[in-house]
Amino acid sequence: MSASLSRPRVGVWLIGARGSVATTVVTGCAAVTAGLHPPTGMVTETPAFTDSRLPALSDLVFGGHDTLDCPLPKRAESLTAGGVLPAGVATAVASELAAAEREIRPGGPTPGDTRSDAELITAFTDDIRDFTHRHELDRTVVVNVASTEPASREAGAPLPASTLYALAALRAGCPYVNFTPSEGMNHPVAAREAQLSGLPYAGRDGKTGQTLLRAVLGPMFAQRALRVRAWSGTNLLGGGDGAALADPAAAAAKNAGKERVLADTLGTVPEGEVHIDDVPALGDWKTAWDHVAFDGFLGTRMVLQTIWQGCDSALAAPLVLDLARLTARAHEAGLSGPLGALGFYFKDPVGGGPSGLAEQYEELVRFARSLGHTEGTGEAR
Numbered sequence: 001m002s003a004s005l006s007r008p009r010v011g012v013w014l015i016g017a018r019g020s021v022a023t024t025v026v027t028g029c030a031a032v033t034a035g036l037h038p039p040t041g042m043v044t045e046t047p048a049f050t051d052s053r054l055p056a057l058s059d060l061v062f063g064g065h066d067t068l069d070c071p072l073p074k075r076a077e078s079l080t081a082g083g084v085l086p087a088g089v090a091t092a093v094a095s096e097l098a099a100a101e102r103e104i105r106p107g108g109p110t111p112g113d114t115r116s117d118a119e120l121i122t123a124f125t126d127d128i129r130d131f132t133h134r135h136e137l138d139r140t141v142v143v144n145v146a147s148t149e150p151a152s153r154e155a156g157a158p159l160p161a162s163t164l165y166a167l168a169a170l171r172a173g174c175p176y177v178n179f180t181p182s183e184g185m186n187h188p189v190a191a192r193e194a195q196l197s198g199l200p201y202a203g204r205d206g207k208t209g210q211t212l213l214r215a216v217l218g219p220m221f222a223q224r225a226l227r228v229r230a231w232s233g234t235n236l237l238g239g240g241d242g243a244a245l246a247d248p249a250a251a252a253a254k255n256a257g258k259e260r261v262l263a264d265t266l267g268t269v270p271e272g273e274v275h276i277d278d279v280p281a282l283g284d285w286k287t288a289w290d291h292v293a294f295d296g297f298l299g300t301r302m303v304l305q306t307i308w309q310g311c312d313s314a315l316a317a318p319l320v321l322d323l324a325r326l327t328a329r330a331h332e333a334g335l336s337g338p339l340g341a342l343g344f345y346f347k348d349p350v351g352g353g354p355s356g357l358a359e360q361y362e363e364l365v366r367f368a369r370s371l372g373h374t375e376g377t378g379e380a381r
C-alpha cells in the first residue's frame with residue numbers, strides 16, 4: 001500500500017484533534033523533525049529503542065476528529081500565548097499545522113445530533129479509511145486525546161463517544177490507544193469486538209505527573225518496609241482538561257486510576273483522597289500536591305510532601321508520539337490484543353503487568369527489543 005517500500009508511513013488519527021495535547025503533538029513532531037528542538041521527553045528517542053524499527057517522526061501523518069471548529073493554527077497561537085509552546089515554533093511549522101488542519105473531520109455526537117450510534121460509527125470509520133487511503137499510509141493508529149467523559153453511565157444509555165470512536169478504529173482495521181480515562185475500548189461492547197479483531201490496543205489514561213510520582217514513591221515505601229497511613233492529593237489546573245474535570249463524574253474516572261496505583265504498589269489502600277480543582281487562570285499549568293503520612297521504626301510518625309508543577313500538554317505530547325510509534329510497530333509486527341508492556345505510560349493499564357515505574361520501564365525495554373527482532377509473526381513480548 002505504501003508509496004515507499006523501505007519507510008512505512010504511518011497515520012496518527014487524533015480524537016480531540018484540536019485540543020491542547022493534540023495541538024502540542026502535531027507542533028512538537030514537526031519541530032523535532034525540523035531539528036528546531038531536541039526530543040526531550042520522548043522515551044522512544046533514547047538508545048534502548050534504536051533497534052526497535054519504529055516509524056520515523058518524519059513519516060507520521062496527522063489527522064483526526066474534533067467537535068470544535070477553532071483551526072489548529074489558531075489553537076497553536078493561543079498555546080503560544082499561554083507559554084505552552086515556545087515563541088516562534090508554531091510559525092516555523094505553520095505548513096505542517098495547516099496540513100493537519102485539512103485532515104480534521106467533524107466529530108460527534110454534537111448537541112442536537114440526530115445520528116444513531118451505528119451512523120456515527122460508520123461516519124467515523126469512513127473518515128479514517130479515507131485518510132489512510134488518500135495518503136497511501138501503511139497503517140493508521142487511532143489515539144483518543146478527547147475531553148474526559150463522565151465515569152458512570154446508566155444501563156441502556158447510548159454508547160459513550162469514546163467507545164463509538166474505538167469501534168470505528170476496529171472497523172477501519174486500526175490499532176488504538178486511549179490516552180484518556182474514558183471508557184473507549186474498555187466498554188463491554190467494544191471489548192468483545194477488540195478480542196476478535198486481531199488488532200493491538202493500549203490504554204488507559206496517560207501517566208504524566210502526580211501518578212507518575214506515585215508509581216515511583218509507592219514501591220519505595222513498600223520496599224523500605226515503611227507503613228503508609230494516609231496519602232492525600234490535590235490538583236489545581238485550568239485549560240479544557242480542568243473544565244472537563246470540574247464535573248465530579250469525569251474527575252471520578254481520573255481519580256480511580258491515581259488511587260489504583262497506590263493500592264497496587266503498596267499492597268493496601270491508605271486513607272486519603274484525590275481532589276481536582278478547576279482554576280481557569282492556570283491554563284495548561286498544573287500544580288499537584290501529595291501529602292504522605294507514614295510510620296517508621298517503632299511507629300515514629302513522619303510525613304513526605306511533594307509539589308509537582310508541570311505543563312500538562314508538554315508532558316503528554318511526547319508520550320502520545322511514543323505510543324503512536326510503538327503501537328504502529330506492534331501492528332506491523334502482527335501483535336494483537338492489549339499491549340500490557342505499554343503500562344509504563346498509563347495510570348490504568350490494559351493487559352495487566354506491574355504497577356511500579358521501574359518494573360514497567362524494564363518491561364517496556366524488553367518489549368522494544370523484541371519489536372526489533374519480530375518481522376510479522378506476532379511473537380514479540
Ligand SMILES: NC(=O)c1ccc[n+]([C@@H]2O[C@H](COP(=O)([O-])OP(=O)(O)OC[C@H]3O[C@@H](n4cnc5c(N)ncnc54)[C@H](O)[C@@H]3O)[C@@H](O)[C@H]2O)c1
Nearest residue numbers: 016018019020021066067107146147148180206240312316
Ligand atoms: N495533559 C496531560 O498530562 C494528560 C494526562 C493524561 C490524560 N490526559 C487526557 O487527555 C485528554 C486531552 O487533554 P487536553 O488537555 O488536550 O484537553 P482539551 O480540552 O484541550 O482537548 C480536548 C479536545 O477534545 C475535543 N472533544 C470533546 N468531545 C469530543 C468528541 N466527542 N469528539 C471529538 N473531539 C471531542 C474538544 O473539542 C477538545 O478540542 C483529556 O481527556 C485528558 O484527561 C491528559
